[in-house]
Amino acid sequence: MQPRCQLLSACLSSPRTIFAAPPTQRTYVTAVPTPAVKNPLQRRKGGDLGxxxxxxxxxxxxxxxxxxxxxxxxxxxxxxxxxxxQMIQFGNNVSRKTETKTRRDWKPNVLRxxxxxxxxxxxxxxxxxxxxxxxxxxxxxxxxxxxxxxxxxxxxxxxxxxxxxxxxxxxxxxxxxxxxxxxxxxxxxxxxxxxxxxxxxxxxxxxxxxxxxxxxxxxxxxxxxxxxxLVEGVDEVEGEEREPLAPGTYTPQEERIMHEAKVEYTKAMKASQRYLSRGHVDSEEEGLKLAFIRAKEREDAASRLKQSFAKKLDEQFSSEDLDAVRTQFSLPATVSQDALKKIAYNQWRRQQIELAGSYDAWRTNVDAAKALEREASIDAAGGREAWEAGRKVMYSNMIDEAETASTNTALDAARRKYLETALNKADRAIKAKPAGGEDAYVDATIDELRETAELRRLEQSSKIQKEAGGDAWAELVDASDRPADSRPNA
Incomplete structure (x- = not known):
């Protein structure tokens, strides 16, 4: 028997036990975590294609x-x-042997x-x-x-x-x-x-x-x-196109949002300066972030203060007092009860200021209860320095929570959306401050509003096409094919 056959027979005659690997269950991860910082070069969903x-x-x-x-x-x-x-150049090819000249040209290497x-x-x-x-x-x-x-x-x-x-x-x-x-x-x-x-x-x-x-x-x-x-497979969208607005003209909704953006920017800048002057933040950028994060808290506090003031006026002035004010100033019957209460309150405040001797003295007496409550909270914290340090740490944690909201799965959807929106507004305000302030912030807000509306329109058209039994992605590509004024030639 040949040596190779001997080795083969030896291998076949020796009994061996083959142990199979125990079966393991595979796990698949389908969820991709949202990046903390968006890549500007990444293609947007429903954006320009081509x-x-x-x-x-x-x-x-x-x-x-x-x-x-x-x-x-x-x-x-x-x-x-x-x-x-660069431009075309003309010259000669000269032979080394006979010095014969042949006319030629050099053209730029033009690419598309x-x-x-x-x-x-x-x-x-x-x-x-x-x-x-x-x-x-x-x-x-x-x-x-x-x-x-x-x-x-x-x-x-x-x-x-x-x-x-x-x-x-x-x-x-x-x-x-x-x-x-x-x-x-x-x-x-x-x-x-x-x-x-x-x-x-x-x-x-x-x-x-x-x-x-x-x-x-x-x-x-x-x-x-x-x-x-042009992009292959993209046809012209059927239907009427909305005429683009002339430069400097806005829809009623955009005018309302512009007014809200102006008020929002002014309030945020004032709040940021307060935080910075009190030492609660280290920079104006952090102050703006904190101002937009706490915007809801400030609105709720202002609403509670307004309700408390209205309740105070109801308890302080009776209907007889309001009738006396109406008679004193000969006010018509069209003047509302709230306006009469404010007039009566102003008259009462003038009297209190005259009795106190000055506005500052009257204000000190009015704020005495608030000052005592504030001093009690400061003493409970261990002094003013400890109280200020605690506030600074609390505000820093709020900023950190907003910056990591996009990847924090522990937050509920409403809170995460609010923090992401607040941080987005803060970024716009930070960029707008050296670029024109309030006007630049309003411009950036309108640009983002129009871009969001365009993306929403594309998603809606894709959804309608999908419900009709067509190709939603093809409809999205077709919807992004717009003339020069909207989404041209995508």
Missing amino acids: SHLPKHVIPKDAYIPAYPYGHHVLYKQANRGLYGG KSLYSVALKKKIKLRITSRVLKTMDREGGLDEYLLKDNEHRLKELGPLGWALRWALLQKPDVIYRMRTEAAALGLDQATIDAQWPTRHMLDRQKAPQSGLVKAADLIPEEYEENAED
Whole structure:
């Protein structure tokens, strides 16, 4: 028998016991924890799908400052892309042996790339040379390339890059960045407002200014792409489109929200300054976060104080007292009982101030009970320093709870949503403070409102299509295909 067969027979003759591994039950984790910080480059649900042409990103009816270096005359296709000043060059091929010259030309390496803009939240399809693309990678993206403000970069942009730069400078985040950098350099507020105005400042300028040109003049009609450049499988949405609002005009709902945002910002700024002056927070940013987190508490306290004051007036003044006030001042019968109570209270307060000698003395007597209660709580805490330290720790815990609310599963849904909304408002207020204050905060609020309404409309259209038995995702893609004024060419 061959050696190999001997080894095989030995292996087969020896009995062996095979032990199978005990079965184990697999567990699958399907829930993905919500990230604490959102990635700005991550595609949003229901957002823009596909790339956009520059003519659909820049509104054609907008007035843009004229490009200071003019259009390209010798190489006109550079007006429709980012060529970085490159153009066609002519020369000769010279033979080494016979020195024969043959005419030739060198053309820029032009590519067609879809580049993402973080400020515009869109992918823009551009004609771009390889040299500019390498520079853009070194700068950190399309936005950084367009926003660099030295003279050489402005010459490289060309008319199309200049128009895209203008579109970036209209976004609240970019305006906030520019105003912050200008304030850090020590420029006065008047210069900053003139150079980087907020949306409300621009809305006040109704008539077109001199030196401005239409966006259509910077983007020639020749910048047309073939049908293959669009996203495949996306058809035009049937139905009527809502006409976009003219610049500076708002719907009644937006006007109401603008008024609420102004009041909200003013109250938050005052509360933040109080927290900072009392030493409850270490910075104004923490004060703003705490102000928005405790906004509900302050509203409840103000409501309780108002109810207590109304109850006090009811107990203090009878109907005979109110009739006497009406007769004394000859008030008509249309004046309400609440107004009569306030008039009577003001008269009573003037008398008390005269008896006390001054307003401060009267106020001290009125607040004596509150001062005693406050001193008792301070003594129970172990002194004023311990009381202040306890308040600071409590407020710090409230801020930490809000910052981790998105990943804290122990919180109920209502509390988590409230904290996330409060922190979102605080972030808008922090960015708006150096960028125009109240006006910038109102602009950011309206922008977020419109964006949320658009996403809700897309989700609703997808839901209707799904209930009808169609493809919900296809309907969502179709719904994001909008003209230039809403969601163009997605």
